[in-house]
Amino acid sequence: MIDVRNLSKRYGRHTAVNDLTFEVGAGKIVGFLGPNGAGKTTTLRMLTGYLPPSSGSANIAGYDIFRQSLKARRNIGYMPENVPLYDDMRVREYLKYRAQIKGLKGKQARTNIAEAMDLCGLTHVRRKMIKTLSKGYRQRVGLADALVHKPDLLILDEPTNGLDPNQIRSIRNLIKRLGETHTILVSTHILHEVEMTCDHVIIIDEGKIKATGSPAELVHNMRTAGKITVELLADAETAAGAIGRLEHVKKVITETTSDEWSKFSVLVDSGTDTRERIANIASQYGWPMRTLHRQKSTLEEVFVELTRKD
Numbered sequence: 001m002i003d004v005r006n007l008s009k010r011y012g013r014h015t016a017v018n019d020l021t022f023e024v025g026a027g028k029i030v031g032f033l034g035p036n037g038a039g040k041t042t043t044l045r046m047l048t049g050y051l052p053p054s055s056g057s058a059n060i061a062g063y064d065i066f067r068q069s070l071k072a073r074r075n076i077g078y079m080p081e082n083v084p085l086y087d088d089m090r091v092r093e094y095l096k097y098r099a100q101i102k103g104l105k106g107k108q109a110r111t112n113i114a115e116a117m118d119l120c121g122l123t124h125v126r127r128k129m130i131k132t133l134s135k136g137y138r139q140r141v142g143l144a145d146a147l148v149h150k151p152d153l154l155i156l157d158e159p160t161n162g163l164d165p166n167q168i169r170s171i172r173n174l175i176k177r178l179g180e181t182h183t184i185l186v187s188t189h190i191l192h193e194v195e196m197t198c199d200h201v202i203i204i205d206e207g208k209i210k211a212t213g214s215p216a217e218l219v220h221n222m223r224t225a226g227k228i229t230v231e232l233l234a235d236a237e238t239a240a241g242a243i244g245r246l247e248h249v250k251k252v253i254t255e256t257t258s259d260e261w262s263k264f265s266v267l268v269d270s271g272t273d274t275r276e277r278i279a280n281i282a283s284q285y286g287w288p289m290r291t292l293h294r295q296k297s298t299l300e301e302v303f304v305e306l307t308r309k310d
């Protein structure tokens with residue numbers, strides 16, 4: 001559905017997007033992640049035909065977005081980061097206006113608008129002025145606008161930005177539902193969202209792709225793939241030293257020491273589980289143990305490790 005080859009964008013001497021190549025298959029929900037200024041919006045604006053690239057190409061549903069812009073854009077529903085809405089229009093009136101701009105007329109426009117409002121849970125507010133809507137409902141109007149011409153592909157730029165947790169949950173559920181019938185490329189900062197919603201993730205930083213894969217694959221392939229928490233009745237320094245000498249242990253962090261109990265976080269290599277050997281060490285030294293569990297890494301840790309600057 002999306003085929004991007006060597007796509008770059010330079011603003012003067014600054015390269016905002018640097019030689020991106022990736023594909024998105026039909027029917028997938030793909031998370032596009034990166035820290036502020038990574039080049040997400042610039043990429044999405046190029047994919048939607050709003051910004052010409054400095055070099056490279058992007059095909060949407062088989063059409064070149066720059067040379068066959070109209071045909072390509074018919075397949076795309078784009079929701080920009082700050083949805084520009086007309087505050088003094090009513091919801092249905094606004095969607096009618098947007099449908100007309102997109103070339104829909106008469107019965108087809110009416111049917112599509114009704115369906116988009118239904119999908120986005122807007123039917124009961126269709127007569128409300130847009131200025132009276134909450135931010136969550138404004139986002140839904142933006143989504144309904146993106147959907148009204150029935151595109152196969154939705155490109156959503158930070159759709160949950162600025163929403164409260166309830167609104168985030170409702171937009172997330174909506175995106176998941178839309179994912180049953182659409183291909184979706186969604187940029188977001190909320191990593192938990194990606195883990196819950198996306199089949200595939202592309203992490204970019206400084207205009208370049210840092211990692212791609214399913215959320216589970218990214219977590220699995222990370223160097224710091226796991227963390228073990230252990231609590232021992234032992235001298236903190238001696239215990240940290242002994243655990244630190246075990247194979248596959250990358251780092252031992254002493255979290256707390258109180259009442260003679262010491263709590264450690266043990267960072268271990270990807271795909272290894274050192275719990276048994278930690279238990280053996282504890283028994284060798286005669287240290288009572290009251291916690292020993294493995295915490296799986298999160299996508300957030302992967303993201304931080306790939307994009308941190310220190």
Ligand SMILES: Nc1ncnc2c1ncn2[C@@H]1O[C@H](COP(=O)(O)OP(=O)(O)OP(=O)(O)O)[C@@H](O)[C@H]1O
Nearest residue numbers: 011014015016034035036037038039040041042043
């Ligand atoms: N019109 C412009 N002129 C010059 N530089 C720009 C322009 N638009 C973006 N940039 C720069 O390009 C880089 C990428 O910006 P972009 O907005 O694509 O990042 P982003 O990943 O979407 O960030 P955010 O999460 O903050 O929205 C940034 O360094 C930004 O300052």
